[in-house]
Amino acid sequence: MFSLINPDGSVRDRLPLTLDEMKALYADMVEARTYDDKSMAMQRQGRLATYAPFRGQEAAQIGAAAALAEDDWVAATYRDAALNWRAGYPWELLILGRTGDERGGQVPEGVNILPPSITVGGHMIHAVGLSWAEKLSGSDRIALTSFGDGATSEGDFHEAMNFASVYRTPTVFLCQNNGYAISYPTSEQTRSDTIAVKADAYGMPGIRVDGNDVVAVLVAVREAVSLARAGDGPSLIEAVTYRMGPHTTADDPDRYRDGSDVTVWAERDPLERVRLLLERQGAWDEDWQTELESEASETIEAAVAWAESVPPPTFAEMLNRVYAQPSPALREHLETGEPSQM
Amino acid sequence: MFSLINPDGSVRDRLPLTLDEMKALYADMVEARTYDDKSMAMQRQGRLATYAPFRGQEAAQIGAAAALAEDDWVAATYRDAALNWRAGYPWELLILGRTGDERGGQVPEGVNILPPSITVGGHMIHAVGLSWAEKLSGSDRIALTSFGDGATSEGDFHEAMNFASVYRTPTVFLCQNNGYAISYPTSEQTRSDTIAVKADAYGMPGIRVDGNDVVAVLVAVREAVSLARAGDGPSLIEAVTYRMGPHTTADDPDRYRDGSDVTVWAERDPLERVRLLLERQGAWDEDWQTELESEASETIEAAVAWAESVPPPTFAEMLNRVYAQPSPALREHLETGEPSQM
Amino acid sequence: MPEVNLAQAINGALDTALRNDPRVVLLGEDIGRAGGVFRITDGLRASHGPDRVFDTPVAESGIVGAAFGMAVAGMHPIAELQFLGFSYPAYDQIINHVARIRNRTNHRFSAPMVIRIPYGGGIGAAEHHSESTEAIYAHIPGIKVVVPSTPADARGLLLAAVEDPDPVIFLEPIRLYRAIREDVPEAVDRVEIGPVRVERSGDDITLISWGAMMKETRAAAGALAEDGYSVEVIDVRTLAPLDRDGIVASVEKTGRAVIIHEAPLTGGFGGEIAATITERALYSLLAPIKRVTGWDTVFPLKRSEAHYLPSVDRIVSAAHETLEV
Amino acid sequence: MPEVNLAQAINGALDTALRNDPRVVLLGEDIGRAGGVFRITDGLRASHGPDRVFDTPVAESGIVGAAFGMAVAGMHPIAELQFLGFSYPAYDQIINHVARIRNRTNHRFSAPMVIRIPYGGGIGAAEHHSESTEAIYAHIPGIKVVVPSTPADARGLLLAAVEDPDPVIFLEPIRLYRAIREDVPEAVDRVEIGPVRVERSGDDITLISWGAMMKETRAAAGALAEDGYSVEVIDVRTLAPLDRDGIVASVEKTGRAVIIHEAPLTGGFGGEIAATITERALYSLLAPIKRVTGWDTVFPLKRSEAHYLPSVDRIVSAAHETLEV
C-alpha cells in the first residue's frame, strides 16, 4: 500500500509539497471536518435531511480534489462533500441540497461538478461519458469519479471501468474503501484481496493507497490525472480508509460493528498525522489551530445562514424544472394545482 | 493456454480418456454438426425462426457438457444447442423452440436445463442462484452457465461472478470466446489480455483453454466441476474458439470481417483434429464416418419431423401459461378474445 | 400478535414464513446484522441463522437474479430491495426473467418468490427514496403486484405471497410503517391476492386508492362524511391481478369515482382504473371520474414534498367537484 | 430523398444530424461496421468516421450512462439500444439519471440526447425482440417519448429530437421499417414533438393509435369507411408529452373512440388516453371507449404471434360495437 506519512507524523519519503502546501491541505481538512461536525449537529436539530458523515475520510477526499484542475469534471457521492467542496462546489449549495432543495445541485457556471449521487454505482459511467466528450472535443479536461467499496459490487462499476478502458477515456476512478457498505463489511463484499486488483480485469493501472494519508492520495491521484490528461487512459485508485461515524444519521453502527476497529482507526486519524508532521517542523501551534477552527466555523455558519435564508421552492418552481419548457400537463398543473400549505 | 490435442491430431500429453470415450465424443460432435447444418438449411427454407449456428464451437460445447452429471443445472445461450443437447435437452425440443414455440422450453422432468437465454448476460446469475439453492439444501448438484465473450461486458456478468465467489456457490462459468459479439471483435470489447484473467477480480480460479480441443475443455470443466462439488466454490473457464458461421441467419459477416480469420480457424476445426487422432490410432475409417453421419441425420430428421408435427399453440394455451392460474383479465380474454386466423 | 404496526406485522409474517417453510430464505442489502434500513427484518438473522437470512453485496440485479435461480431450484426466496428507486437496476431481471420463466417453459419451471420493496414519499428522504412507480410493475404480465395499507393486510398478503406459485412484488408504504397499529391475530394467515377490500361502504361516491395514499383517502372520506356524504372507500391492495369487478361494482352503485395515487398523473395506474370504469360502467357514471395524483414531475426533495403529495384537501375538493355535478 | 421507407428516412435523418451538428455522435451495439442489426446506421461510420459512430460493448447501462455523460458535457449523442426488450438494463440510467439531471440541478445541467430503440412484434422474432413496453417510459417525468409511424414523421421527429434540449426516447416500429414508402423531401426538417397528427378526418368515430399499430388502424379505418362510416384516425406520435387537447377535440366531435395498441391491456398507455377522454369529454361520449390491445401475456413466439397481435378484424369489430350503441 502506497503511503508517505506515518500516523505519528514521520515521513517515509520526501514529500513533493512545500510546507505552505502542507499547511493548506491541513487547513482544508480542518474546514471539512468543521462542516461535517456542524452538519451532524444540524441534522440532529432537524435542520437537515439525513446526513452521511465523512469523518475519517478527509484525507482521501481533500487529497484527491487537490490533484484536479479547476474545471475538471467531478462525479462523486452523498459522502463526498469534502471532495466536492475542495473541487469547487460551494459549501452553501451543499448545505442547501442537504436541507432538501434541488437548487443545491445548481452549481455556478465554471464549476463542473455533478450533484452528489445518491444511487450507488450509477454515476461512475457518467464520468466516463463526460471525459469521453472532452477527449472527442480535444480539450484536456478530465473527469474524476469517487465511489465507495460497496459501489464496486454494482454491475455499473464493471460497465464504467470497461468503457473507460475500451475507449481510453481520461477518467480517474477513486474508490474510498471505508470498510463498509452500510452494515456490510468490505471483507464480505468480494473475494478479491483488494479493490485495486480489480483494475486488472480491464487492463487498467490500479493502485492501493493509504487513504488517511493526504499526501499519498494527492500523489496517486495526481499521477492518474497526468496519465489521463496525457491521453494514456483511465486508472483506478483504492484509498483505504475508515468511516468513523455512522453510515448516515439514520444508522446505528452498534448493530454491526463493535467499537474495536473504530479505536484502531482513531489512531490513524488523517488530520492528526498532518498536525504532528507540521508540529515536528514547527509549523503548527495551538493558536493557529484555534484560528483555523474559528475561521472554518465562521465560514460554515455563514454558509448555513445563507442556505437557511433561501425561501423554499414554490409550487411553480417545482414544476418548471422538469423540462426546458413545461409540458402541457405541467402547464395545467401550474394553472389548476393548489399549492399546498407548507 | 491449456491444450491437449494439436490441430493435426497429435497429442501434447497423455489423454485421460479411453479410446471408446474419444470415439463417443467424436460421434457427439458429428451429431451436433449435423443438427447445426440441418438447422441452417431449415431456416433458409423458412421452417425455423432466426437461427444462431455454433459451427466451430462443437468441442467447447460437447466437452463442457460431457463433464456434467445428469441432473446438474445448465443455464446457457441461444448458441449452445450442442451443449444443451449433450447435457440432456432433447433435440426435438430445441427444434420446437426454434420454430417459435414456447413449449420448446418445457424440458422433461429430471432434465435441469433452463431454456436457451436470449438476453445476453442475464442468465449467469441464475446459475449462481440455482447452485446456491443446491448448496443450501445439501445436495451436491452444481450449475454450469455458458455465455459468450460479449456477455462479459454486461454488468450482470460482474454481479454473477461476485455473488458466486462471495457465497462460494458451486457454479462453473464457461465463456466461449468465439471472437465476436455479433460484429464487435473480442479484442475491442475489453483491454484485458484474456477473459480468464477477469476471474482475479473475484478471487476465483480462471483458466484459458483451447476451445477447439474437446478433451482440453472436458478436462478443464471436469476440474471446475470437482472443485464446485467439493465445496470449493466457482471457477471461470475461457474456451478460446471461433464462430465459423454468421452470428445468426440474419447476419452478414462480410460487413465486419474478411475471410482470412475464417481460413485460419478452419485449420483448427474441432472435429477434424479428433478424427485425425482417431485415425492415427486406427479407430476411424470412412465407413464409420458415413455411419455416424447417416445415424445423426436420421436422428435429427426424426426430431424435426416430431417438432413439425406438433400443432401450433392454441389461443388458450398462449394465455394459460402466464400464471399458475390465469388472472381475471386473462380469463376474460379467454372468453371474449377472438382467436386469430393463422 | 395483538396491536402491531405495519412494520411489525411484516416482521412477524417473515418470521412465520421462515418458521413454517424451510424453503424460505431472505436476502437483501443490510437485512441481516443491521435488520434492514427500516428494521423490518430485525432479529430474523439472529433467530433463524445466517443460512436463512443473507446480507448481500450492493447489486440489485444480482439479488433478484440469484433469488430467481433459487426459486427455480425449488426454494421460496424473499428478496428485499432497499427502496423502489433502487429497484430499477433489477428491472431487467424482473421483467425478462422472473416474470417469464413459467411462460417460456410452459409451466415446467416457475419462480415462487417475493420481492419486498419499501416505496413512497412523505418522510423527507433523499433523492430516489420516495418513488411510487408501481405502474411500471403492474403492466408486466407474469408477476403480481401487492400493496398493503394495514397491518393485517400486510401480514395476510405477505404470507399469501410467500405461498403463491408465481412471483410477487410486495410494495411496502414507508410512511405507514409505523403510522397505524391494529390487532393482528397470528391466526390471520392469508389474505387472498386479488380482491379489493371495501374499507368503508357508501352510496354517493367511491374513493379508490392503495398503499400509502390510503391514509389521506381515509381522512378525506371522514371529512366528506362529516359533510353528509355517504362515501365508499376501496383499498385496491392488489394492482395485478386487478379486481375490475370489485371496482366496477362499487362505481355502478355510487356513480361517482375519485382515484387517488401518489405517482405522477400521466401513465399512473389510475389511468387503468379510470379506463376500466369507463369501459364497463359508463352508463352508471353521474360525473366525470377524477384522478388526484402526484404531478408530472420527479418526486421532490424535503422542502417541496408538501407541494407534491396529494393532500386530504385535494381529495376532498375533487370529490366535491364530482359530487356537485 | 424522394420515396423512402421508414428505415431509410431514419438513416437519412441521422446522416443529416451528423452533417449539421458536430456535437452529434452515435453509439450502440453493432451500429458501426455492421450498420446496425436493422441496417439503420448503414454507411454512417464510413461517411462520418469512427470518431462519430461508435460500436460499443454489449452493455446497455453503459451505453446510456456514457451517452448521458457526453450530453451533460455538451454533446448531442444518439444512442441505439438494439431492441426495446434489451433496454431494461438501461432503465435505471434512464429513469434515475437521464430523466432527472435538469430537475436536480435546476437547469444548470441537462441531457440533450436521443435513445433510439426498435420495438414491436410482427416479424416472428426470438424472445424479448417484440416488446412494446412504451408505457414504462411514458410514465417517467423528464423524458419525452416519440413513436413515428411514417417515413416523413420519422425524419422530422428524429431531427427535432436531436435538437431537443431534453432527452428523447425514440421508438422505431420494426415491422414498419420497410412497409411503407413515401416522398420525404430533405427540406422536411422538423416535426414538432408533442402534437398528434390527425391522419384522416371523420365524424362518426375516432381511432387512436401510434407506431406499428397504425398499419392495422389505417386498414380498419379503410374497412369502416367502406361500410359507410366517417372515420377519424389519430396518430398520437408523441406519448410524452401527451397532446390531450388534440385527442379530446377529436372525441368531442365524434363521440366515439377506439384506442389501439400492441402492449398488453392492463397498464398499457391506452388506459391513460381513455382516462383522459373520460375526464374531459364524458358528456360527449356516445358509447363506451374501447381498447383493442395485446393480451395480458408475454409477447409470444412466432407460432402464436398471430394470436397476439391486434388484427384489423378486432379493430373493426370493436369499432362496430362502439358505433352500434
Ligand SMILES: Cc1ncc(C[n+]2csc(CCOP(=O)(O)OP(=O)(O)O)c2C)c(N)n1
Ligand atoms: C442503487 C442503490 N442501491 C442501494 C442504495 C442504498 N445505499 C445507500 S448507501 C449504500 C452503501 C454504499 O456503500 P459504499 O459504496 O461503500 O459507500 P459508503 O456509504 O461506504 O461511502 C447503500 C446500499 C442506493 N443508494 N443505491
Ligand SMILES: Cc1ncc(C[n+]2csc(CCOP(=O)(O)OP(=O)(O)O)c2C)c(N)n1
Ligand atoms: C441484453 C442484450 N443486449 C443485446 C442483445 C443483442 N445481441 C444478441 S447476441 C449479441 C452478441 C453476443 O455476443 P457473445 O456474448 O459473444 O455471444 P455469441 O453470439 O458470440 O455466441 C447481442 C448484442 C441481447 N440479446 N441481449
Ligand SMILES: [Mg+2]
Ligand atoms: Mg463504504
Ligand SMILES: [Mg+2]
Ligand atoms: Mg462471441
